[in-house]
Amino acid sequence: MELTTDVTNLWSEGDLNKFRRMTLIWGATVLLLLPILASLGYFMRMFQSNFFPHMRPEWFYAVLTLHSLGMVGTWFVGGMAGVSYLLTQYTHPSLAISKLNYWGTLVGVLLLVACTLGGLFGTGWYFLFPLPLYSQGVWQPWATVTFFVALAVLGLCWTIWTLDLLRAIAQRYSLKAALGLNYLLGKPGPDVPPLVLISTVSLIVSFAGFVAAVIVIVLFGVDALGYAIDPLLMKNLTFFFGHILVNITMYLGVAMVYELLPSYAGRPWKTNRVVAIAWDAVLFLILFAFFHHLYMDFAQPRWVQTFGQICSYFLAVPAGVVSIFGCLALVYASKMKWTLASVLFFLGIMGWGVGGIAAVIDSTVEVNFHFHNTLWVPAHFHTYYLMGVVLIILGFIDHLGLEVSKLQESPPRTKAIITLLLLGGYGFLSMFYWAGAHSIPRRYAVYPNELAQGTLYARVAFGFITVLLCGILLYLWETGKRCIKAFSA
Numbered sequence: 367m368e369l370t371t372d373v374t375n376l377w378s379e380g381d382l383n384k385f386r387r388m389t390l391i392w393g394a395t396v397l398l399l400l401p402i403l404a405s406l407g408y409f410m411r412m413f414q415s416n417f418f419p420h421m422r423p424e425w426f427y428a429v430l431t432l433h434s435l436g437m438v439g440t441w442f443v444g445g446m447a448g449v450s451y452l453l454t455q456y457t458h459p460s461l462a463i464s465k466l467n468y469w470g471t472l473v474g475v476l477l478l479v480a481c482t483l484g485g486l487f488g489t490g491w492y493f494l495f496p497l498p499l500y501s502q503g504v505w506q507p508w509a510t511v512t513f514f515v516a517l518a519v520l521g522l523c524w525t526i527w528t529l530d531l532l533r534a535i536a537q538r539y540s541l542k543a544a545l546g547l548n549y550l551l552g553k554p555g556p557d558v559p560p561l562v563l564i565s566t567v568s569l570i571v572s573f574a575g576f577v578a579a580v581i582v583i584v585l586f587g588v589d590a591l592g593y594a595i596d597p598l599l600m601k602n603l604t605f606f607f608g609h610i611l612v613n614i615t616m617y618l619g620v621a622m623v624y625e626l627l628p629s630y631a632g633r634p635w636k637t638n639r640v641v642a643i644a645w646d647a648v649l650f651l652i653l654f655a656f657f658h659h660l661y662m663d664f665a666q667p668r669w670v671q672t673f674g675q676i677c678s679y680f681l682a683v684p685a686g687v688v689s690i691f692g693c694l695a696l697v698y699a700s701k702m703k704w705t706l707a708s709v710l711f712f713l714g715i716m717g718w719g720v721g722g723i724a725a726v727i728d729s730t731v732e733v734n735f736h737f738h739n740t741l742w743v744p745a746h747f748h749t750y751y752l753m754g755v756v757l758i759i760l761g762f763i764d765h766l767g768l769e770v771s772k773l774q775e776s777p778p779r780t781k782a783i784i785t786l787l788l789l790g791g792y793g794f795l796s797m798f799y800w801a802g803a804h805s806i807p808r809r810y811a812v813y814p815n816e817l818a819q820g821t822l823y824a825r826v827a828f829g830f831i832t833v834l835l836c837g838i839l840l841y842l843w844e845t846g847k848r849c850i851k852a853f854s855a
């Protein structure tokens with residue numbers, strides 16, 4: 367089967383330059399947000415360490431809401447911007463839509479800052495029904511309205527972005543080909559780079575997630591008008607959306623690694639039958655794995671819980687195992703060029719593995735019975751976020767900055783950055799895991815006397831976060847220089 371467009375005709379040099387500059391702007395924005403949002407996490411661990419005994423706990427929850435939504439959103443757009451740029455080698459995503467998303471995302475972020483820091487809106491990142499509508503006077507109705515307007519703006523922009531990337535892929539490959547159906551059926555067809563396959567799977571799934579989010583927002587409105595809404599339906603829809611958004615962000619990062627790591631290893635990493643089966647299976651399994659968030663909801667039908675556990679287990683095999691072993695096989699005995707970017711890619715994939723194992727443990731009903739709503743939960747998703755996709759996106763930004771600026775990298779500073787990020791990151795996470803395994807609940811602003819260990823773990827974590835922040839600042843210094851030079855090139 368022929369491809370629908372010749373790749374050499376896709377871009378003029380000038381247009382490609384503009385797209386690269388837009389990607390650098392996205393990268394710089396992500397780099398700016400990282401220390402701000404990480405400092406909010408630092409603040410929360412200080413709060414839990416009892417460093418601010420006179421501050422109202424409402425501040426903790428407002429900061430929790432901003433930190434969590436800010437982080438989830440930042441790495442999603444970081445992943446989308448990176449994948450869009452890499453897709454320019456094969457397809458023609460719209461620059462105008464990337465710009466629209468940039469401004470839309472900024473508006474959404476400002477609205478979120480206003481309702482959380484200005485209005486103390488503090489439902490946490492998944493604003494579980496009906497909490498936003500019952501503030502008990504902690505926040506005012508304007509803060510709730512502002513929050514939903516922010517979600518609507520972000521949701522609309524990101525849906526348009528998702529559809530545009532799918533449009534670009536379909537124009538060149540057709541969606542069937544992009545999903546690697548010819549590999550599955552053993553039929554002749556175009557070569558589909560893993561980047562295209564994984565992006566297609568991720569974008570289709572994110573579209574489904576955004577549709578669920580729209581339904582949730584509309585149902586909130588219906589409830590506000592006085593019509594009763596089923597809370598279990600709302601919880602299912604909310605977790606369907608939330609689980610998908612988090613997983614898709616990771617997959618966007620993985621897609622970038624499939625595309626870029628081979629250039630450092632000097633070997634190809636191509637789509638084959640196993641890779642196609644793995645990622646197409648994700649398309650199905652991810653739609654049902656979210657049920658593991660509702661194990662403690664006794665009203666949920668039992669078969670749903672069983673099916674949720676089976677899908678959660680199987681979800682780890684196709685994407686996780688195939689990609690982690692693929693990554694190890696790519697690097698093993700190769701003439702690997704280890705740079706800041708390639709080390710971050712490699713560590714990011716391994717961090718995904720570590721967080722994934724902790725997630726699978728928690729998705730086992732029997733274990734979840736003990737770990738549900740303990741700090742084990744933030745432990746596992748912070749692992750595959752912070753030590754997974756965040757490292758990959760930081761690697762991508764450095765890769766791009768270095769490629770365009772042609773600056774030399776300093777090996778001692780690279781080693782220092784990696785050491786600080788690993789020590790600080792895993793040290794900080796180990797306190798979440800340790801506390802979770804000792805039944806310390808999540809989302810407590812301060813721990814009561816019965817849970818005094820929680821305060822101690824928070825203090826230890828505070829020390830590790832200090833190390834992590836030093837690593838982040840050194841990274842920003844190094845990569846920031848490259849990005850500034852790249853931007854003016």
Ligand code: HEM
Pocket residue numbers: 403404406407408410411430433434435437438439441490491744748751752756794807808809810831
């Ligand atoms: C950079 C270092 C980070 C620090 C110091 C940090 C710290 C924290 C802390 C202390 C909490 C509250 C945990 C609790 O007691 O329940 C939290 C929650 C959260 N963080 Fe982070 N975090 C960091 C990075 C990230 C990243 C990269 C993400 C990625 C999206 C993220 C997403 C979240 C989310 C979604 C929550 C809400 C958890 C919940 O609702 O239980 N954080 N973070």
